[in-house]
Amino acid sequence: MIEFDGRNFFGWQEQKEKKTVSGEIKKVLKEIFQREVKLIGMGRTDRGVSALKYFCNFKISEEKIDWENLKKRMNYLLPAEIYVKEIKEVPLNFNSRYAVKNKTYCYLIFEGISPVRRDFFWEIPKKIDLQKIEEAKRLFLGEKDFSKFCYYPGEGICRIEKIEIIKKNEEIIFKITGNRFLYKMVRRIVGALIDIGLGRRKLKDIENAFLGKPHLPLTTAPAKGLILYDCEIDLLKNC
Numbered sequence: 001m002i003e004f005d006g007r008n009f010f011g012w013q014e015q016k017e018k019k020t021v022s023g024e025i026k027k028v029l030k031e032i033f034q035r036e037v038k039l040i041g042m043g044r045t046d047r048g049v050s051a052l053k054y055f056c057n058f059k060i061s062e063e064k065i066d067w068e069n070l071k072k073r074m075n076y077l078l079p080a081e082i083y084v085k086e087i088k089e090v091p092l093n094f095n096s097r098y099a100v101k102n103k104t105y106c107y108l109i110f111e112g113i114s115p116v117r118r119d120f121f122w123e124i125p126k127k128i129d130l131q132k133i134e135e136a137k138r139l140f141l142g143e144k145d146f147s148k149f150c151y152y153p154g155e156g157i158c159r160i161e162k163i164e165i166i167k168k169n170e171e172i173i174f175k176i177t178g179n180r181f182l183y184k185m186v187r188r189i190v191g192a193l194i195d196i197g198l199g200r201r202k203l204k205d206i207e208n209a210f211l212g213k214p215h216l217p218l219t220t221a222p223a224k225g226l227i228l229y230d231c232e233i234d235l236l237k238n239c
Contacts, residue, residue, distance in 0.1 A: 107221060109225060120227075129198070146185055148210060161179070200216075
């Protein structure tokens with residue numbers, strides 16, 4: 001399990017000639033084990049997105065490994081933006097990608113201007129009507145086709161189990177839990193809800209987006225406010 005500050009990375013997935021989270025971890029594993037190690041992550045993250053709880057796994061042929069020592073060596077070699085929180089042995093057929101039962105993303109918004117928060121919050125210097133957002137969030141709950149709320153077309157059936165909105169002074173936190181998420185899906189859900197809260201769009205625009213009907217364009221929230229907050233993993237799932 002790792003935590004990472006994604007602001008300076010092109011997401012999790014390894015990309016040629018680009019700095020990615022998996023790329024940095026693979027370099028460290030190669031240095032430790034003196035060979036290439038295949039790394040499997042629980043899913044892609046957008047460029048600039050951070051994670052408090054991210055699972056990945058790899059297979060290694062060594063019979064005995066001091067996991068605590070490996071953790072220390074990895075953290076010594078990894079850049080400061082990536083931290084290995086825990087390493088444990090899992091069944092041989094474990095696959096982080098397919099073992100995920102659900103994920104919870106948090107999106108951070110500041111209702112105003114805050115230079116201190118700016119790196120991790122979406123600053124919105126206008127009053128946001130949270131009552132309207134509470135009414136609109138029901139449109140996203142349940143199992144439905146979210147293909148109109150992602151960047152790439154294709155299979156878009158996802159189940160959103162819960163959307164929680166927490167306000168503390170000027171800070172607003174969206175917590176969205178679901179079984180799977182498409183590319184930029186959370187950011188587009190948040191952007192759509194903020195559009196509603198600012199009076200820029202109507203509920204009908206969201207409804208029409210789901211139906212593939214004409215509607216006013218919906219906002220994609222900036223990546224910096226998005227954090228993979230939590231996830232539930234089935235360690236015994238056969239993959």
